[in-house]
Amino acid sequence: MVDTVAPVKATLDHYYLTKTLGAGFSAKVKLAHKDDGSEYAIKIFDLSNSQNNAKFMNLLRDEVEATMKLNHQHIVKYHEFNEASIMKKANGKEATVAYIAQEPIMGGELYQYVNSTGAFSEKICRYFFKQMIKGLHYLHTQGLCHRDLKPENILLDKNFDVKIVDFGFAAPLAGRQGSGFNSTKLGSPMYMAPEILYNDEYQGQGADLFALAIILFSMRSRHQPFDKMAGKKDPFYKLIVQNRADLFWKAWQQYHPDDDNYYSDEFKDLITTMIDFYPQKRPLMADIIGHPWMQGECATHEEVVKEFEERKEMIKQAEKEQAVKAPGDSKSQTRRSVKVQNWTFVSGDMTAEEKADSYTVSPPLKPYGEVKKCTTTLYTDLLPEEVFRCLTKELDDGY
Numbered sequence: 001m002v003d004t005v006a007p008v009k010a011t012l013d014h015y016y017l018t019k020t021l022g023a024g025f026s027a028k029v030k031l032a033h034k035d036d037g038s039e040y041a042i043k044i045f046d047l048s049n050s051q052n053n054a055k056f057m058n059l060l061r062d063e064v065e066a067t068m069k070l071n072h073q074h075i076v077k078y079h080e081f082n083e084a085s086i087m088k089k090a091n092g093k094e095a096t097v098a099y100i101a102q103e104p105i106m107g108g109e110l111y112q113y114v115n116s117t118g119a120f121s122e123k124i125c126r127y128f129f130k131q132m133i134k135g136l137h138y139l140h141t142q143g144l145c146h147r148d149l150k151p152e153n154i155l156l157d158k159n160f161d162v163k164i165v166d167f168g169f170a171a172p173l174a175g176r177q178g179s180g181f182n183s184t185k186l187g188s189p190m191y192m193a194p195e196i197l198y199n200d201e202y203q204g205q206g207a208d209l210f211a212l213a214i215i216l217f218s219m220r221s222r223h224q225p226f227d228k229m230a231g232k233k234d235p236f237y238k239l240i241v242q243n244r245a246d247l248f249w250k251a252w253q254q255y256h257p258d259d260d261n262y263y264s265d266e267f268k269d270l271i272t273t274m275i276d277f278y279p280q281k282r283p284l285m286a287d288i289i290g291h292p293w294m295q296g297e298c299a300t301h302e303e304v305v306k307e308f309e310e311r312k313e314m315i316k317q318a319e320k321e322q323a324v325k326a327p328g329d330s331k332s333q334t335r336r337s338v339k340v341q342n343w344t345f346v347s348g349d350m351t352a353e354e355k356a357d358s359y360t361v362s363p364p365l366k367p368y369g370e371v372k373k374c375t376t377t378l379y380t381d382l383l384p385e386e387v388f389r390c391l392t393k394e395l396d397d398g399y
Contacts, residue, residue, distance in 0.1 A: 006031070010089045012099060013082065015042055021104075026051050031104060040079065041104040047084065047096045057083065057098065059168060064100060066144055066170040074135030076155070076165040077103045105163045107156030108312065110219070114151060116318060117311040119222040122267060124307065127299040128154075129216050131162035136208055137285055144170050145204025148187045149211035151218060159301075160308045173204045182207075189229045190214065194277055197231055206279045209288065213274035220267065221252065230275065237275075245272045266293035 006018035015032040021041055022029040026049065032042045045052045045060070064081040071077065080101040087095045110128070114120070120128075132154065139146060146153075147169040155163045169186045176182070181201040185192075193210035195202040210230075217225045225248075226237045239248040249268050256262035270293045276282050288294065299307075 008090065010087050012042065012044070012087045012097070013085055015040060015101065017042060017087075021106075026056065032101070039104050040101045043100040043102065044087070045098040047098060052098070060098065060100075063168045063170065067167045070139070070142060072135055072138040074131050074162045074164060075139065076105060076163050079103070103163075105155040105165070106158050107160050107308075108315070109152055110154040110156060110162075110215075111151035112315060113156070113308065113311050114219055114222055117314050120219045121299075122220065122264060123297045123299045124304065125216060125219045126294070126296060127301075127304055128162055128219065129212075130294070130298065132164065132212055132215070133285070133289065135162060135164045136212065139164070140173060140205055140208070140285065143173050145173050145182070146170055146208050146211075147182070147204060148191075149208055149215065150188050150191045151215055154215065156308070160304050161301075171204060175204075187211070190224050190226065192229060193279070194230045194232075194237075195279055197229060203279065205285070206282060209274060209282065209285065213271055216274075217271050220263070221255075225252070225271070225275065230277075232277075240272065240275055241277045248272075264293070264296075266291070266296060269293070 008016045008018060010017040010030075012032070014034055016034070017030040017032045019031050020028060021031055027043050027045045030042045030044060032040045034040070045056075061083075064078060067076070067078045068081065078100060081099070083098050084096060085099065087097050089095070136146070136149075144167075146164065146167065148166060149164070153164065153166045155165050157163055171182055171184070174180055179201075180203065182204055183201050185196055185199060187196065187207075189197070191211040191214045193202060193207045196207060214224055226234045228234055230237045232238055232241050236248060236251065239245065239251070245268070249263060249272075253260070253262060270283075270288070270291050273281070273283050274288070283291065
C-alpha cells in the first residue's frame with residue numbers, strides 16, 4: 001500500500017520516488033510507487049559518480065542478468081533495469097542515472113536485529129536458517145552461487161521472512177571456464193571459506209554454505225565465530241583446523257556462564273562440520289537438511305512476528321534516544337576529518353557550514369587519545385563493518 005503521506009521528491013520514468021531506504025558509496029535506495037499504486041524499491045546509481053564507471057556497469061549488468069530470472073519467495077525479485085535514464089528532482093534539477101526496480105523489503109537487515117537487539121534462540125535461528133537454505137538451494141538449482149552471503153545481505157520482509165539480496169558477486173556454479181570451480185577472490189573476509197582466503201580454486205556451493213554457517217553462528221552468538229577470518233592463525237579458527245572443536249566451543253561457552261547448555265550438541269556439531277577447513281569434509285546441502293539440528297523445534301511464524309515486532313520497536317526506541325542526546329562539548333574534543341573522494345568524514349561536532357554540506361558526515365567516534373606510532377585519522381573501537389554502517393547511514397539524502 002502506498003504511503004500517501006511521504007512527499008514525492010523526484011520522478012524517474014514511471015516511478016515516483018519518496019523516502020530514502022538506504023545509501024552507499026555507489027548507490028541509494030528509494031521507496032517508490034507507480035500510478036497503479038504498486039510499490040518498489042529503486043536502487044539508483046548516479047552516473048556522474050566516478051565509481052560508477054564502465055567496469056562497474058559491466059558488473060551491474062552481470063548482477064541484473066543473474067537476478068532478473070530468479071523467482072523464489074526467499075530471494076529478492078528484480079522487476080526492471082535501465083542503464084541510463086533522467087531523474088527529475090522536485091527542485092527542478094535533473095540527473096542521469098542507472099536504476100534497478102525491485103520489490104520493497106521493509107522489515108530491516110538481519111544484521112541490525114542481531115547487533116542491536118541481541119542473539120536469537122535456537123528455534124528462532126532454525127526458522128530463519130531453514131528459509132535461507134531454501135533460498136540458497138533454489139539459487140544453486142539455477143546454476144548460480146552467491147559468493148557474498150552475510151547478515152547485511154539477508155533482509156526481512158514486512159512479515160519477517162527472509163529475502164536474500166545483493167547478487168553483485170554471483171557467478172555460475174560451473175565456473176567461468178566450465179571447470180566446476182571459481183577462482184576470483186570475492187566477498188567479505190569474515191565470511192569467506194579458507195580456500196578462498198588462500199587463493200585456491202573453490203566450488204561456489206561450498207563457499208556459500210560456509211558463509212551460511214557463519215551467519216547461523218552469528219544469529220545465536222551475536223558475534224562471528226572467528227577473531228578476524230577463517231585463517232590458520234586465527235585464535236578461534238585454528239582450533240577447528242587442529243581438530244580441537246572441544247576447545248573452540250569451550251572458548252565460546254565462557255561468554256554464557258549462566259547456561260552450560262547455551263549451544264546444543266546438535267548445533268555445535270552442525271557448525272563444526274560446516275566450517276571444517278577441508279571442503280571435502282563439509283556437509284552438502286542434503287546433509288545439512290537432514291542433520292538432527294534441523295529436525296529440532298522451530299519457531300512458528302506467529303512467534304517470530306511477535307518477537308520481531310518487539311525487537312523492531314527496541315531498534316526504533318534506541319534510534320530516538322540517540323537522536324535526542326545532547327551533543328558533547330566540542331571544545332574538549334579533538335576535531336579531525338578525512339576526505340574520501342567527494343566525501344568528508346568528521347570526528348566531533350559539526351559546524352553549521354559542515355551540516356549544510358551534503359557531502360560531509362559525522363560518524364559516532366570515541367574521543368581522541370594520544371596513540372604512539374600511529375598514523376590513523378579516525379579513532380574507534382567499533383568493528384569495521386559497524387563503522388561502515390555508521391558512515392553510510394549518515395549520507396545525506398542528496399538525490
